[in-house]
Amino acid sequence: MISTATNELANPANPAGGLVLAAEEIKPGEHWTAELFGLTFNVDTILGTLIAGAIVCGLGLYMASRATAGRPSKLQLLFEMLVSWVREQIQDGMGVRAPRGVVELCMTLFVFILIANWLAVLPSENVIPPPTADVNLVYPMALLVIVWVNVAGIRHKGAKHYFAHFTEPYAFLAPIEVITQYFSRPVSLALRLFGNIFAGGVMIGVIGQLPFYVLWLPNMAWKLFDMFIGAIQALIFTLLAIIYFSEAVGSDDEAAAH
Amino acid sequence: MSTTVLAQETNNFLLPNATFFAELFGFLLILFVFWRYIIPPLSKSLRERQDMVQKQVEDAEEAQRKLKQAEQRYDQALAEARTEAAKIRDSARADSERIREELREQAKAEVERIRQRGEEQLATQRDQVVRQLRGELGGLALQLAERLVGQHLANDDHQRATVDAFLAELDAAPSDKAGERASSAAASRRAG
Numbered sequence: 001m002i003s004t005a006t007n008e009l010a011n012p013a014n015p016a017g018g019l020v021l022a023a024e025e026i027k028p029g030e031h032w033t034a035e036l037f038g039l040t041f042n043v044d045t046i047l048g049t050l051i052a053g054a055i056v057c058g059l060g061l062y063m064a065s066r067a068t069a070g071r072p073s074k075l076q077l078l079f080e081m082l083v084s085w086v087r088e089q090i091q092d093g094m095g096v097r098a099p100r101g102v103v104e105l106c107m108t109l110f111v112f113i114l115i116a117n118w119l120a121v122l123p124s125e126n127v128i129p130p131p132t133a134d135v136n137l138v139y140p141m142a143l144l145v146i147v148w149v150n151v152a153g154i155r156h157k158g159a160k161h162y163f164a165h166f167t168e169p170y171a172f173l174a175p176i177e178v179i180t181q182y183f184s185r186p187v188s189l190a191l192r193l194f195g196n197i198f199a200g201g202v203m204i205g206v207i208g209q210l211p212f213y214v215l216w217l218p219n220m221a222w223k224l225f226d227m228f229i230g231a232i233q234a235l236i237f238t239l240l241a242i243i244y245f246s247e248a249v250g251s252d253d254e255a256a257a258h
Numbered sequence: 259m260s261t262t263v264l265a266q267e268t269n270n271f272l273l274p275n276a277t278f279f280a281e282l283f284g285f286l287l288i289l290f291v292f293w294r295y296i297i298p299p300l301s302k303s304l305r306e307r308q309d310m311v312q313k314q315v316e317d318a319e320e321a322q323r324k325l326k327q328a329e330q331r332y333d334q335a336l337a338e339a340r341t342e343a344a345k346i347r348d349s350a351r352a353d354s355e356r357i358r359e360e361l362r363e364q365a366k367a368e369v370e371r372i373r374q375r376g377e378e379q380l381a382t383q384r385d386q387v388v389r390q391l392r393g394e395l396g397g398l399a400l401q402l403a404e405r406l407v408g409q410h411l412a413n414d415d416h417q418r419a420t421v422d423a424f425l426a427e428l429d430a431a432p433s434d435k436a437g438e439r440a441s442s443a444a445a446s447r448r449a450g
Contacts (some may be wrong), residue, residue, distance in 0.1 A: 040276055045277055049280075049285075056288060063300070064295055067299040067302070067304030068303060069302075069307045072307075076300070079300055107292060107297060130311075136277035136278045137277075137281040137285070139278055140281050143282075144286075258295060
């Protein structure tokens with residue numbers, strides 16, 4: 001059984017294939033797909049995004065419809081805590097120069113990524129994995145952040161000044177700066193989140209290979225740890241976005257210091 | 259729309275497919291909901307809460323200030339009242355002293371007046387008695403003299419001397435005992 005699985009699923013694009021694919025049930029990077037207008041869509045990722053989005057928006061709208069200054073509910077306090085924290089981080093990084101919408105973007109990023117990551121805790125993780133374990137979600141988010149950062153920087157400093165600061169302090173380092181700005185950062189931002197959550201799913205798959213009478217303990221332990229990882233990754237993604245924004249709109253001193 | 263489990267050998271899970279656009283759209287939708295419907299009321303209530311807290315702090319400071327003022331006023335009023343009370347007490351004491359003094363003076367004057375009147379009365383009565391006695395004693399002396407004429411007629415001078423001495427004695431005696439003396443003197447003279 002194991003040998004057939006190896007033969008079936010051996011994947012030249014997967015360097016770890018020989019080890020990970022030794023078991024039939026572990027199929028990293030496989031998705032339920034649907035073809036529409038000749039395009040391939042990952043149904044499970046879209047469903048996961050819809051569920052996470054529905055939870056986040058539902059809680060948010062429910063909270064917002066009952067938001068009061070006088071006697072806030074616990075949910076409202078939670079949201080207020082988050083938005084205050086995000087605002088504080090942005091104020092620390094950018095002060096009054098904070099571009100419009102950054103608070104909203106970072107708040108949305110944090111809450112959505114957090115809830116999306118925590119979908120991994122549900123026992124349905126085989127059917128609907130956390131959408132952040134699919135590059136199709138993390139790439140657009142990272143892309144959005146990088147594009148927004150550049151737009152904010154150009155609008156704040158002017159295109160000439162903004163691009164000129166790539167050549168500072170040494171003009172010959174400008175290519176490295178450009179690569180960092182437009183390749184390393186978006187890719188690392190996206191793949192850090194993807195990798196962590198994806199690995200969580202793989203771990204669950206590996207633990208699933210254990211006999212059922214011992215599997216529950218490491219499964220439970222891992223899911224608790226996965227919640228922690230999910231929270232940390234949401235935090236890191238949001239903090240890095242804020243740092244990129246503050247670099248883009250920050251003073252020349254701050255920009256040169258990085 | 260057919261659903262199949264992807265098992266293509268060429269698939270690399272690091273490469274996105276068309277889901278990319280669906281996810282981008284989905285995330286932008288969530289961002290829109292947050293931006294438009296969730297963050298504004300949240301910020302509004304946060305701002306209101308901050309205003310409320312600030313107002314409460316200001317109110318508390320105001321109340322504190324008012325309390326201090328009221329305490330000052332109270333202390334001031336208390337001190338004033340104490341001074342007033344002391345003043346009233348002092349004046350009352352002075353009044354009582356004055357009234358007592360007045361009453362004492364009045365009483366003394368009354369006593370004096372009563373004593374004076376008593377003395378005057380006594381003097382009047384004495385005079386009256388003396389006058390009466392003088393009037394009566396003349397007669398009595400004459401009667402006595404007439405009775406004694408038999409014994410003393412021989413000597414007119416003796417008789418006059420006797421009467422004069424008798425009258426002088428009466429004059430000298432205190433008014434209240436004049437009669438008694440006079441009668442006793444007369445009796446002794448009669449006996450003599």
